[in-house]
Amino acid sequence: MGSQGGFGQSKEFLDLVKSIGEARSRSEEDRIVLNEIETLKRRIIEPDIPKRKMKEFIIRLVYVEMLGHDASFGYIHAVKMTHDDNILLKRTGYLAVTLFLNDDHDLIILIVNTIQKDLKSDNYLVVCAALNAVCRLINEETIPAVLPQVVDLLNHPKEAVKKKAVMALHWFYQQSPSSVSYLVSNFRKKLSDNDPSVMGAALCPLFDLITIDANSYKDLVGSFIKLLKILALLGSGDKHASEQMYTVLGDLIRKSDSSSNIGNAVLYESVCCASAIHPNTKLLEAAADAISKFLKSDSHNLKYMGIDALGRLIKLSPGVAEQHQLAVIDCLELNVTT
Incomplete structure (x- = not known):
């Protein structure tokens, strides 16, 4: 041997x-x-x-x-x-x-019973292995055999299991939307999970759902704003993680709709995120331009947001203060007269 x-x-x-x-x-x-x-x-x-x-x-x-x-x-x-x-x-x-194997291979029937048993295991590594198989091998006909166990695992104490359970439900939705339509609310709930990996997994099925019917998910904007706060935490002091965010943050800052409250909230959180992560010159310039919109606004609330965001940005790029000093003085004079 x-x-x-x-x-x-x-x-x-x-x-x-x-x-x-x-x-x-x-x-x-x-x-x-x-x-x-x-x-x-x-x-x-x-x-x-x-x-x-x-x-x-x-x-x-x-x-x-x-x-x-x-x-x-x-x-x-x-x-x-x-x-x-x-x-x-x-x-x-x-x-x-x-x-x-693929999900219609003749041998799949021999695996389903094993998957059912392993989804109930006390060893989370076994559960994860079974969920990996679920995400590749369970087809429309075999979804009912494992669906109850997968739904139960959405509340598992281990984040890795919860994430894979969300991924499994997403797979089921892709195979047969009608079979899990009543479980769509679970994707919403997991968007507010304490673990970023679970939240990230929930974004994938939500993207599919929002693509089909955006109006039904307008109420999730607040949760998506929270994702910007999480990105700020993940990118703080981490150059590699921050570099993966630059393009998306830049697009958000440049394209956010400043004519609505939600748009301004997204813009403000994007600027705060850009100020918290590893600095990028172009991104900071875009953030400075966004701040000027807040400071020039007729809304006292937006002016306050602009000053707050400016305070964060100055720590990274002191030169930004100079271009906005007149607007800040105007805010001070406004405060005195009111």
């Missing part, structure tokens, strides 16, 4: 990976993989294969498929591995079947 190499894999497996990596042509790679297929077809049906070795065989099957060849002769062994009580083996089995 060969000695055990790194990551617990055998020398035989490591040699396979090495030889594929060193192949100088597609034909040479195909020859190596076809030889591997013949080896696996022989070895995978041997009696009393140790679980550790079967796990390796399953991973080697994944390699075969990744390289464009057919490993369907071994699919059933991946399905059987999802039944294992060992968490590492079970997760390997689930990973393999989600890569191997």
Whole structure:
């Protein structure tokens, strides 16, 4: 069998990976993989294969498929591995079947019962593995078999489970909107979850729903404003995270509708967010332009918002104060006369 190499894999497996990596042509790679297929077809049906070795065989099957060849002769062994009580083996089995199968494959029926059982597990890692499979393998016909368990998991104490449960419901909606239409309110609720990853997961199905019927979701604007507060926290002191926000924040600042209260609220929170995250010159310039709209407004409330936002911006870009000093003096004089 060969000695055990790194990551617990055998020398035989490591040699396979090495030889594929060193192949100088597609034909040479195909020859190596076809030889591997013949080896696996022989070895995978041997009696009393140790679980550790079967796990390796399953991973080697994944390699075969990744390289464009057919490993369907071994699919059933991946399905059987999802039944294992060992968490590492079970997760390997689930990973393999989600890569191997589609939601109308004949073997799906053999997995549904296992998924039902694992969704009720006390081990959240098992639950997550099952939810991953749900998001790839459950079709319109099998949704009713797992739907109640998935809905229950929306209130699981672990954020990772809640996030994947939201993703599973989104998958159900994509497969059969009518089957989960009465559960759409759950996406709204999870938009207010304490964990950003759960909120982020809820945004995906809400985008689909709002695309179809925007009017029914106008009341969520307040919740979306809260997302800007969360972005400010996530980007504070983190250059990489902040860089992912620059384009969206810039668009929000430039395109927000300043003729409505909601539009001004979004604009104000966008400026505050731009002031809280790792600084970007163009974004700060756009924020300064937005502040001028507030300061020049006839509304006392908007003037106050402008002064507050200016105070935040000055900490990053002191030069901004100069261009707005006359407007600030006007605000002071207004305060005195009123």
